[in-house]
Amino acid sequence: MSDIFKQLKKVSQVDIVDQTWIARNKRELLGYMRLHPLVRTASTPLLRRFFRMVPSVAFLSAILLLTTGGMSVAAQGSIPGDLLYPVKIRVENIESAFVFGTQNRAQFEVSRTTKRLEEVTELAIHKNISNKLIMEAQVRLERQVQTTSDTIDAVALENKELALETALQLSSTLEAHKAVLDQLGPKADSIVKPQIQDAINSIVQTSDSVQNAVSSLSKQSRANTIATKTQPDLKENSLAKLESAKKKLNETWELVIKLPEDSLVRIQAEDKLLSAQDALTNAELDIELAGYDSAITGIQAGSKLTAETIALLETAKNTTTAVQQILDTTQTASPSQLIDPSKSTKPTPLTSPMTTLAPTSSQTPTPQVSSSISPTPIQ
């Protein structure tokens, strides 16, 4: 008889649950919670009356906005919770009605995603912000990413290459904003740290499906090219893709060298572009050796890194003062290697011979590479 009690005791002392299921179910629960946020009522009737007025004020603002251009500009910088935020959304909806063509639609949705990402980032660092607003912004972001992914799927039916390019833009934008939040996390006030982590989690959650789409489109595009082209066509096609990737890379270099030499963004951008150059140089060699599958993979890798750099630059350019202040505070408080070029951590050494000629972070990025790729932007 004591056996059963021993067994019961043993069972009572251990967890028998499947941890994979626990994690998966938690994600689903968090999703459910976002869609059904906690209701927080205003504490006084006066406040309640004020909040009831907010939609009407916003609506009036929208009318004004449509008649005055300045208002729409003012609304562009608003975030959820601001009086002008509904105006911003309304303006976007109006703009959306004038977007024609699948590719243009996809581009428009990518730029809308960027706006939602900026809002999530901005809200994450606000101290006195309601959970409901944060949750709503995250749900809005997730829905927007889904919409953008759907439009990319539509583009893929017409043109896989363009779809891949747009998907890369989307994934790079998500990654760049996550990187900003990652940097903010350790530096921000402890009150907002959980909010920042929530924002990171929200982006990670949406990033997975986008990354899968990028990977799947890359494979499809590669397979299509290899399967449908004859050998001479393949070479021509690969060279055309390489040229296009190089052009984009050089254009991006031009933007990067305009940044202050000691800025963190420039160091990160240079690092990515050097890797992109590496990938393209190797791809060029692969084309010479008729290794087209490998060449296209290299071109895709180079294009991805370039897209990531562009997203990094865009995100840095649009960073709000509030976000920048947090990042700057730490930089001043701790003159880290990241901002002091003389102490900067060198980019991860690359294997290509080109890497050995890579500039230090304090130099203008003018690595000597084959003439076909010009890392020195054309002056």
Add this chain to the structure above:
Amino acid sequence: MDITERSFANIYDEFAPKIFKFCYFRVSSKEEAEDLTSQVFIKTWDHLSAGGALTNIQGFLYRIANNLVIDFYRKNKNRHEVSIDSTLDAIDLPDATDFVKDLDLRITIEQVQSKLELLSDAYREVITLKYISDLSLKEIAHIMDTTENNISVRLHRAIEKLKKLME
């Protein structure tokens, strides 16, 4: 208790394995137990998001879990009665604990399950809460919405029944 989205996620981390274990020893199926556990947290969140308050989170979760198990039995009454008597159960049992990696623990779980299945659901309920979920009589009384005395008597009878079945 002032619950936020964040604190509820922490509550999930702490209680989901416990609620799963409770459900699992009541329904003897991993899938059903997972489904019930999931429902427990959704229902609790619905209660909170509708403005409801929580004073005893553990008690609340177990009470919902217990009610869901009772509903489960009510809905699957016929199926359950058949499955207990079915000779195929002896073959099905090992698969039911596949998700437990430790073989020794797996055997123990199966032995406990086979003994609990010999009890009526009312006795199984109180034994599970007391010895598997390791709750006090007071906590069990709260979950089952009755008095501690009542639970004490029920537990005593359940143990007696178990002893008899083991002879």
